[in-house]
Amino acid sequence: MSDSEEHPVDGRRARGNKRRAEIIEATLAVVTRDGAAGVTHRTVAQQAGITTSLSTYYFRTLDDLLVAALSSVADAYTARIRQLIDRPGDKLRGLAELIVESGGPGRERALAERELSTLAARRPALAPVARQWRENVAELAATLTDDPQAIAALVAASDGLCTAILIDNIAADTDHVHKVLSQAIGTPLDAAAPPRRGP
Amino acid sequence: MSDSEEHPVDGRRARGNKRRAEIIEATLAVVTRDGAAGVTHRTVAQQAGITTSLSTYYFRTLDDLLVAALSSVADAYTARIRQLIDRPGDKLRGLAELIVESGGPGRERALAERELSTLAARRPALAPVARQWRENVAELAATLTDDPQAIAALVAASDGLCTAILIDNIAADTDHVHKVLSQAIGTPLDAAAPPRRGP
DNA sequence: GTTCTACTTGTACTATCGTTCAAACTCCTG
């Protein structure tokens, strides 16, 4: 985690890492297509175009594979939200756009994340990973207000909006989501996007 | 649906209905214990103390069984919320108590509902059932405000709070949930529980 | 009592699952 890679010159390990990523990608594709219940070593291997044993070589058990897949999705979302937090701009609108994505191009990923998050209620190993999304949103909210209730409301509303978009398959409109988020956090329209000139 | 039962005198059919309810109950118990993925005709039958074939006799396919189980849970929640809507009292606090229940005695049911709701994203037959909860909350919210954004925010926040309680396993405090709901809907503390004397 | 319907059981078939394992292949090391 600290440094990128220690042996980037070893072609064997490089290939291994690439394979690992491919298998995770295939796993997400399977979750998207057939749901988390459809994830088996065989389906994942077929999706990745490899043999079943190779899947078990990299992920000894199915649990290992699911944890890795959820971690991958969660990391991607974390990066997106951190970008919103660090960069200047309307954070609330950025969050709204991120949520709306769950109904469009990012629907597969979001659906996969929801499936895997639900598993988290049952597998302690997944819980910390599943919690990341809410913690990140809370951090973003903390830059907009100091009111704990408002932060909690925004986090809950963000989660609920994602659910509604995914399950109900409702039309995802950025303006609408933005308004609902504003409503949840209170009166952030003044404080949310102050046209600061930066330091 | 219009009248209760047409042949309540037939002891055979009565036993059949009882068995059906028992199997649904066993299914929910299995979902609670092992997750939706753990639902098989065999596990359900064992949980119910019957034979496998009897489970398939009442629910020809596993899908039938899952749809019936989700419908059962959704109906129970619908009844609870309708009670809140129809009866006088602080509706928002009642909703908060209902949500908090998801972390306590009603955790099993709530978890089962979430698992089955997630399935709804994939099985169109489950979608209308899974939508009920949100529609009911929206109806409750409509009695508190006319602002569509506020209604949407309350619905989303309710859903998100349930998720947080279930997945993160956070301490569920009625006061806290109530405050967050109030924050989401705006300033309902005055309008939410007006001590009206009736019509 | 006879007949019919609804309920219940035991058993079996086929398919797929997770997982293991030894052998073959690829690439780095010396």
Added chain:
DNA sequence: CAGGAGTTTGAACGATAGTACAAGTAGAAC
């Protein structure tokens, strides 16, 4: 080149899944 570490394959084992089906039981209709 030889040797070893990492990668990939094919086949197989035991367990469990959905489902089907014929036989048997309990209660209703006549």
